[in-house]
């Protein structure tokens with residue numbers, strides 16, 4: 688197993704629709720194992736294959752809290768078969784959009800069908816953080832990101848910021864005459880803190896503020 692590199696905005700691959708997995712072979716299992724290791728190292732609660740540069744319909748998840756034992760999930764060709772009517776707001780982050788956290792409203796429960804790591808058909812009914820994470824990761828397979836929940840204006844601001852960062856990493860600007868006023872707000876070469884692909888700790892407060900967390904399956 689190995690930790691793989693996570694691609695970040697504005698990598699165009701993040702906008703690509705991932706293709707179905709056609710064969711579950713040793714290579715795919717190794718990818719799934721690497722993805723789990725990468726997710727735990729980040730740390731995050733979910734990761735889609737496209738985030739490590741492989742646009743295939745494969746996601747890994749573990750929405751257990753730190754105190755619990757790990758419960759890794761590998762979902763191959765996941766399909767949502769049912770979304771609950773009740774909505775819920777979580778503050779979500781994304782490993783591919785470091786340091787951005789957004790409150791996002793999604794159905795509170797979800798039923799998903801998929802093949803597990805051994806290729807067996809499975810169905811899973813999820814709520815709480817896991818339900819949010821499943822939807823977040825399946826969005827990745829369709830080229831959708833959490834910033835797509837924002838207005839176009841706000842989304843553009845974030846995208847522009849990441850484009851600028853990417854540029855400054857690639858080609859350190861040499862005393863160009865434009866924009867002398869913006870001292871780099873970040874050392875470009877410092878690895879950004881990987882904000883987890885998760886709607887973590889603060890989420891329960893937010894959710895309960897809105898009175899939408901009766902079950903409290905959240906960590």
Ligand SMILES: [Zn+2]
Nearest residue numbers: 781782783884
């Ligand atoms: Zn994400």
